[in-house]
Amino acid sequence: MWSVVLLWLSCVPAGLQAAAVYRRDVPHQKVEVYSVTLDCTVTSRFAHTVMTSKALNKANSSQEIFFDVDLPKTAFITNFSMEIDGQLYVGNVKEKEKAKKQYDKAVSSGQTAGLVKASGRKMEKFSVSVNIAALSSVVFTLTYEELLQRKLGHYEILTRVKPQQLVQEFKIVVNIFEPQGLAFVEAEASFLTNDLLLLVDKTVTDKKAHISFTPTLEQQRTCPGCEGSIIDGDFIIKYDVKREKSLGEIQISNGYFVHFFAPPDLPRVPVNVVFVIDRSGSMSGIKMQQTKEALKAIFDDLHEEDHFALIIFDNKIIKWRKYLSKATQQNITAAQSFVKRIKDNGSTDVNSALQEAVKMLKNGHRKNTIPERSTDMIILLTDGNPNSGESSIPVIQKNIQAAIAGNMSLFCLGFGNDVDYSFLDVMARENLGLARRIFEGSDAGLQVQQLQSPLLLPGNLA
Known part of the structure; x- marks a missing residue:
């Protein structure tokens, strides 16, 4: 299923024709891509990447030029x-539905639009095309950001590069700064030969790393005199930070702080979690489908010593059971059957459901x-548009903060491109939690996996 996001380019002058972005691998003998650069800066596991491509139409007539970039699903433009x-x-x-309509309108009126499409479990493809005058x-220029996730003992920066032709200026530059200290840094690529491997320049100090890859035009050739480029595949940097027995690391920037910690050999604390599930009319279709996928992914990560409950709501509240149940396999199976039967209906009373x-x-x-030594949390799954009961967002935020009073955490999963994310984000942060968007058309289970450590392993964060 394709996930479509429109990037609308305003004030396009007359004469710029919208391209048929569905065509691929069209030969452009007179279109020269003379520069491809990727500049990535990572600070405390947060990656900021700028990809720039420069192209020239050398023909005496207008030519269609494509710009395609594969980027990680966890990244956001x-x-x-x-x-x-x-x-x-x-x-x-x-947002998706408006994007579809505006994209069709753009094509018919001669304007330029771009698409983001799912292209596998790990990557998405951003595509745009434009007719360039003779x-x-x-x-x-595409800028995207990503919070790196630690998997299999390391963080990974994945860059997919496919220029499909020789490029006068090709450059990948990555700078990493980790205040906690770097344990190791490795660079590899699926297309690196022994000769190209020598072109990867890597400098690593205690807290900083600089990696660059800048092959010349001749070094990009598949063979001497050939026009084909050997640059075709994944360029990957793997690294990890030093993990000493300490209280962790605090990063302070622009008035905010982040506390990173990974205490070793810490026993897991049981979790008591109440899932608050929006089934209102606005959650129909793909949102409800993704809600069920997200719940399944979280259910799969519950431990038997955990306890959980389900509340579904629209303008009314329905409980699966009146109490929290132990997360045995029998109870998980029963809860999954209950979730499968949820139907969208009614308006949205977020305030009452959370209370x-x-x-x-x-x-x-x-x-x-429920166990005395345990951690309490609420996971709200919604599109964040309260329109029943208390509908004032500031009042809802104030009410929930007063009710929770710092004694439990609130995590919010916001579904759909039209989600009121700022409402959920503020409410989660005020209550010791965090919010995450679940984008339409993408794998909801995969997106939720990025949250499972802070959601369900509060006693042993990695």
């Missing part, structure tokens, strides 16, 4: 622009039906 003969056009991301040039979740956790402790 923060900027896209095209500079055509000195004129800058900046893209705006549109002897004119275009500069594409009820808080009461369930408090009652569980009061009646000693």
Whole structure:
């Protein structure tokens, strides 16, 4: 299933024709890509990447030019622009349904639009095309960001490079800064020969690393005199930070701070979690399907010593059970069957549903039906658009913060491109949690995996 995001390029002048972005591998004998550069800066596991490509139409007539980039699913685009003969056009991301309509309108009216499409479990493809006048040039600039996830003992920066032709200026530059210290840094690529391996320049100090790869035009050739490029595949950097027995590392920037910690040999603390599931009419279709996928992914990661409950809501509240149940396989199977039968209906009373979740956790402790030494949390799954009961977002945030009173964590999974993410993000951060978007058309289970450590392993974060 394709996930479509439109990047609308405003103020496109007359004469720029929208391209058929569905065509691929079209030979451009008179279109020269003379520069491809990738500049990535990583600070405390947060990667900021800028990819720039410059192309020239050397023909005496207009030519269609494509810009395709594969980027990690966990990354998010923060900027896209095209500079055509000195004129800058900046893209705006549109929500999915509006994007479809505006994309069709763009094509029919001769304007330029871009698409983001799923292309596997780990990557997505961003594509845009534009007709360039004779002897004119275009500069594409794509900026995306990503919070790196530690898997199999390391962090990974994955860059897929496929210029499909020899490039006058080809450059990959990565700078890493980890205040905690670097344990190791490795660079590899699927296309690296022994000769090209020598071109990877790597400098590593205690806290910083610089990696660059800048092959010349001749070094890119598949053979002497050949026009084909050997640069075709994945360029991967793997690294890890030093993990000493300490209270961790605090990073402070722009008035915010992040605490990284990974205490070794710490026993897991049981979790008491109430899932608050929005089934209102706005959650119909793909949102409800993804909600069920996300719940399955989280259920699979529960431990038997954990306890859980399910609340579904629209303008009314329905409980799976009146109390939290132990996460035995029998109870998990019963909960999954209940989730499969959820149907979208009604309006959205977020405030009452969350208040009820808080009461369930408090009652569980009061009646000693959940372990005394355990961690309490609420996971809200919604598109974040309250329109029933208390609908004022500031009031809801204030009410929930007062009810939780710092005694439990609230995590919010926001579904759909039209989710009111700022509402969920603020409410989660005010209550010792975090929020995450679940994008339409993408693998909800895979996206939730990025949250499973902080959600379900509070006693042993990695």
